[in-house]
Amino acid sequence: MDKKNYELKVGLEIHQQLASSTKLFCNCNGFNNNGNEVYFKRILRPTQSELGKTDPAALFESKKSKRMNYIADTNTSCLVEADEEPPHEISQEALDIALTISYLLGAEPVDEIHVMRKLVIDGSNTTGFQRTVIISTGGELHVQDLTIPVLSISLEEDASRIINKNREESTYSLDRLSIPLIEITLAPMKFKKEETEKIALTLGRLMRTTGKVARGIGTIRQDVNISIDGKNIIEVKGVQQLDILTDIIEFENQRQSNLIKIKEELIERGVKEDNFNIRSAEITNIFNNTNSKLIKKVIENNGKVIAIKAPKFRGLIGKEDHKGTRLGRDISSLVKFFGFGGIFHSDELPNYGITEDECKKVTNKLENDDDDGFIILTGNTENMDVAVKSIENRLLQCTIGIPAETRMPTEDGMTNFMRPRPGSARMYPETDIIPVKIYEEKRTAIKKSLPRSYEEQIDNYKNNIGLNDKLSVQIFDSKYKTLFEKLIKKVNVPANYIAAQLTETMINLSRNKIDITKITDIELEKIFKEIESGVIAKESFEKIIEDMCQNNKKIDEIINEMKENKLTDEDIEKIILKIIDMKKEIIKEKGNDSFSILMGEAMKQLRGKVDGKIVSDKIQKLLNN
């Protein structure tokens, strides 16, 4: 491959959930899942466009399941999410956050925003469209020496959470639906793939300076547009973890390079778009006595076996210079889209119980030459024609190059076919909401109250608040950043202690599979207040959270119990005096050095009930008497 002609270009689209108190178009809070569950079923139909036919991507989707099951929690969803009530006005809080982030990136807000409907009929939006609105355009992101232009910044509704999907129907949970997302589209750039993570991280931190973005799994997602031929863009949707971003870009780089090599090899072998001799044949008979368990089962269930000729593809379908990039895998993920399990292809056969003799019969049936290949599709007859047609299309596309597709990331850093890229944006105005003007007063107010930069905030944590380097970054990146900043002003407990509990202790607990997402900021604030007042000992923080999560105990209950069982000064002194009495031999022997032994003994009895500092003060005092 001639390297000069192909250049890796990567464009990032970052989607970040905002931690606003309501959803984008109603007053539900999407993070408070404690209501009753409501279930309902719906059907989505593709809408007609002005051209008299549905556009190809929508048609493609409409062939898939249209029946949707929705699960709605009555706390996180109302009639708006169920598409039973028109949307309310756009959340001013979300709009303000988006404007803040716009100014942080030097983007220019538009004068009047118009909410649009973008058609999405996979069921992830109950309406069949996603509401989205451009807030600003332009601006730049600076990452060390790199400057990446910002194309646009929009606010949009998050989609429902997929619970389950099969051929007939999909099940979604509505809690996430319509939580505000900010979408930042960066211009595609030639840059080293390693830099991508850094860009995403920098942008993530820039947004976090506002203290108003959601944290945790699924709250930030990257779409990556990757192209190496400069024409056909592969969009990889919904990368949640930064650390696989680099793998995905490398995988796509290799996969697309492989497709270009296949194209060049096909040209070498004399195959072109116009002399591409595709054909297919039913070959169920050949396998009447097969040893292949899979095919046997298909035939028993009245399914069909079809072979598709892959002219001059011998050796190219299984060709794989980089793990997972072979064409065979791509075609396999394509047929899965239509509900088939996968394919067999000539480069991997004989194998899987398919014999050499059977392969020969297939070859004869297709009148294949030595350098021709084939693909075998087996399964239920429903959707078979359209799946065969799409395999034929996919093979034909190999003579042209890389097909523009939307792909899904896998957990191990590869990508799978998801759907063809829609031609043009399928958008029309949300007529239920009138356009909103962004007046000068609002702009000025937002500009005046921009948050300090990441570096400045870390500096402040270190130099003014007194956190160490590690805690400073950890608390900045954590979901408790805003709570932390509030607590250090409100309660008189060392900032270091608060930061450590909110980061290290909480991370520890969730590593131990304790679901800390149930704990609200209000509950945490109560705990720290009682630590300040001495009802709760510092050492009990972890145990209290555990108690709340695992035994479903309410914080007020715990606090009341502690108040009732709280030891008085007298009680504590009695215990300590008893210990001093027991250890008087050692005290005589070691003098002041016996302190640590006494402390250890006292804490054995008092841990979790009394703050360690109080115990040590009391021991000192009583020893000196």
Next chain:
Amino acid sequence: MSELSGYKNESLKILNNAGISIGDLIKITTKTTEYSGNLLPRYEYSEENYIVIKLSNGYNIGIDAKNITNIQKIMGGEKPKFIPPEKPNVKESLPKIAILGTGGTIASRIDYKTGAVNPAFSAEELYSIIPELSSYANINTELISNIASEQMNPEDWTNIAKKVIEKINEGNQGIIIGHGTDTMAYTSAALSFALENCPIPVIITGAQRSTDRPSSDASLNMISSVIMASKRVLNGVYLAMHSSIEDNEVSIHSGTRVRKNHTSKRDAFQSIGIDPIAIVNQDKVTIGEEYIKNNNQFNPKIKFEENVSLLKFHPGFNSEIIDKIIELDAKGIILEGTGLGHVNSRCNKSIKKAIDNGMFVGMTSQCLQGRIKMTVYSAGRDLLNIGVIPLEDMLPETALVKLMWAYGNYENKEIKNIMLNNIAREYTERSILGR
């Protein structure tokens, strides 16, 4: 529509000076930035001067004319072209069903270039948008009016009724009427009386959620109405809408006993005091046990008298309102009283005046559920003595429509009898337990 519809004052001047019309690709430079996109019409009524364009990524934005430093046309816009779909092959043996449009959209298509939503109504378009229809019926369509349902008047009911009679005479075996939902139940009551003993099913349907959304309830309501009509088991006037917020079941309500009970939900329409007459679930139609086909002679009487009032009594109700209505030469009044059929006794004088003037005054209950019984309390007995007619469990809106119809088609002396006669299932015989 002018070339620059919606634009006025400053923005109109700017666009005119630059020789720009709707659809053109233009470039706008402002004090701070630059945009290019296609000019869209500005529909919203606004004194402020904003120019709306569609960016190449599909988004619309508005630009304040005050901020524009330069505007220029890059190229002319393409005119959107609509390729109508072809009519599918529909079996001749399927029942012939007419679909009438009154203004509410049954189906629509979207022009993504401009974002405009256009109604789709020809039989060809309906078949292409709701392909299921072709397995149940041979449909023919006619747009008979184009008014939002809240703008409808009794004379529109007359026009619809005329059209229905025409369609019956053309040999249709069922008629579906697309209607905006706001006053749909008034129209269904009106047609129930106007088309007394109607020989075929006349089904009014619509959509609570707009037809341009993939989730619209319009398609299922239409399919189910057509299925119901094609089964040839019912006759009379019905209203068909979703039974629940799910897309599975559609209720076929009696035209006189149905009410819109929610502003936006799919299942806003509910039968009051009775069960829906039938349920359509996919292909399956279940008819209620009490349903008896009406084989009496078709007896259309399609006129309506508008000068009739529906008054809702409330604490603090000013009885002079009744006096004013009498001054307006109203023919009759339907009262929507409290509970079993009461109003504050300070209204009695005015009510008596109305009745003495020959007006019909009927009592219904604002409880909606349940029956009028004015002999229980003295307030009711006093009203009975004055001559107020208790209208059993007839819905207030239905009673109003019936009174308009009665005065439109009958002599004054017949009104009381007509109002008390059960013509179109507006009264139930029994108040059913468990409802």
